[in-house]
Amino acid sequence: MRRFDTAAQLLAPAALVVATAVVGSFTSRATEIYFLTAICSVGIVVAIYVFVGNSGVLSFGQISFVAVGAFASGVMTVPLDSKRGVLPDLYPILRDHTIGNLASLVLAAAIGAAFAFLVGVPLMRLSGLAAGIATFAVLEITHNLLREWTKIGPGATTLSLVPETTGLTQAAIGTVAVIAVAFAYQRSRFGRSLRATREDAAAAQAVGIDVHRQRLWAFTLSGALAGLAGGLYVHMLGSITADQVYLELTFVTLAMLVIGGVTSLWGAVIGALAVSGLDSFLSEAEQGVGVGFTIDLPQGARLVVLGTLMALVLVLRPSGLTGGREFGMPRLRRGGQLPTDATSEGAA
Amino acid sequence: MSDSPAVLEVEALGVRYGGVAAVRGLDLVLRKGEIVGLIGPNGAGKSTTLHAIMGAVPVHTGEIRLRGRPLRGRTPEAIARSGVALVPEGRRIFAELTVEENVRLGLAGRRSQEGAAAAVEEAYALFPMLREFRRRQAGALSGGQQQQLAIGRALVASPDVLLLDEPSLGLAPKIVDIVFGALAEIRTRGISVLLVEQRAQRTVAFADRTYLLANGEVRLTLTPADAGDTEAMVHAYLS
């Protein structure tokens, strides 16, 4: 029975993603994009969860790795003849070579991991407020570099002509892979050690867990998965700009994770699908949608709704829709939530 | 003394931290003008009891009454303003404020600002050192001086009940004498004192009554006459 429960914790989120893909395949081309976006969002949010959920450390910077993965794999798959014309300033190694779809996804994951490792070595010493601000700084730096450095990418212009190789199949497979890796990690010795530090870093250290190292592993893995998700994302859109992987995406994916439940994989997946669904519905509503009667929302309303929802969840039910529990887990006495910081001198 | 009205009553108090009962079924009474001691081994629940009275930790079961009116469920600042003052463990003075500012801060607990200046004068009279150092940064004071500051700060609120959490902790014997002397003086002003202490013998000899706590409940009630009887105390500590 135990083994079935454990398997269910992996199969349920994976099955949900696959089901989304299947349903999406029966819809029109116009609506298919919503399903694709939903599945890609799951990948990104799970990648974020691998670090934030397991360590309890807030990071605003995970989208940097999505960005790096997206741009790297995007730039390297633009057809050679177009590339020389559209991106003449690139370093020769980038400009004169093109790689295949699968290779570009591997590259995306590798670059995401490398960048995350580089950033993580110094940053994983920080917690709480400092970590939030430092990772925000990483996001800003990444955005700035991607936007201005024309030797590695298109700079302020859109990177286009990226082959749209991410259909429902690739998206589903890629995202299920991300979920599987996340699941394997959280059940591994590394994942469990890190979760121990989430509850009480000092106690974990006393038991011999190297907090810095465990956080670094999770951060790097998160970077790899985020990079992969970025690779899937750019091949879904066929193009990418630096602003598409910046503040708004950071906010939306963080909202997805919080609303679903920060401390569980199930929460990450549920949050991503639910919010994505809502977001798509609101996008349609902004153009007028018929639900028996017509809902016609003004432009920009969807972010207001999303922001309100996120704020409401944080204030009223910080543990999210899933209560921070995995699929099928019974209600714990203290359901998972972002831990209250032992050093915070709030007016309790 | 036993026919004085009860100023503070604690009935069947229960406090839990997580799944653990820190205090269970505690009854104690503090009458007007009394000094009551609360002793016991570490983790017995003495500090927790004081914090529960002040509303700083949530009360699971039981009642707490000040002059007959319930305290349970009120905010710490409301309780402080009702006439209960706490001298916390470790003093908890504001190191970067001056001594005078620390004392003035205690005025926040007064029921009425009338008489504030007089209260400050009384505190300085009780602890002349405070007046002498009043412009110094509180963090520059020694442990004993900080303890005097913490008590003075609590007194300017003109409380009916003064709670002290291990005031002699880490202090030299000479300073401990000053503190206990001050407590005796405080009693003559009509303030009732609940004193949590580690120094069992001295407390039992000094207080009108002393409750011995172990494992969250009262095991013994002692009077100064019992001060020499270590056997009973050790037995209660260890049980």
Add this chain to the structure above:
Amino acid sequence: MTGPALVAALDAQTLVDAVGLGAIYALMAVGIGLVFGVLRLVNFAYGQLIMAGAYTLAFTSQADWPTWMGIVMCFAVVIALSTALDRLVFRPLRTQSPAVMLVTTFAVAFLLQNVALLVDVRDDTIGEPAASVASLNQAVRVWGVEVRKVTFVAVAVAVVALSLLALILTRTRIGLQMRAAATDFATARLLGVRANTVIAVAVLLSAVIAASVSVLLTVQNPLVAPDFALKETIIVLVGVVVGGIDRLWTATLGGFSIGFATGVINGALPTDKTVFLPSVVFALVILVLLLRPAGLFAGRRTSVVERV
């Protein structure tokens, strides 16, 4: 650009403008620092309070209200919005970790920005002009330097506001209680300090400052858009963290320094050389957080900013 060339490019004009900018950023830093002190909450949405004030000025200007009335309305709106935020968002979150509070203010910031977008876009353009206060943007020549009137006003407002605040904090009872609460809220409450009162006063002072900044910034940028003050808020937050968020004076100094530095750099360097400036600045922020988590101006003290 080489060092000596940089210094040569610093003329009195740039310095004066930089001081003006520093003054405004110092005010913003104080506004953020006050609330942080009592709530341990970094209000990401502070810029949106300023934005709301700016929109008020814009709409009252378009409705042909006299300038002074528009300014009064601006203060009223900012204070009201700030109080609402405190009651609805900050207070319920008091027991949560700083990370949760930061994320929530992040969400609120996004929310308010998009609400503004909804309101702004009704006339099919983004951006509302606020003409009435624009007269302060005219310049006077002082000792051969073109100084805009608003720069004088900014510095004057900053000096007055900071002095008043210092007086309130050091000489009044509520100021004493605020300082105590910022150090050790729990003990302050045990002494009888009313939590809600102290927080409300801090929020009020912070809002008044936000409204002042609103007026000052609108004068300099009379076209109000939903992202009004967003960039400035991010820069000020950086300055505050780098200066040292734990203490009010280090936060203020941090705000002023980064404002002054920004003014100097933007004035001295041509635009094409400043594209990578954000990267440099943020890299420095990370460096400071790693080496001196309490901030550049702080002494050796345990910090709210923890390290593992």
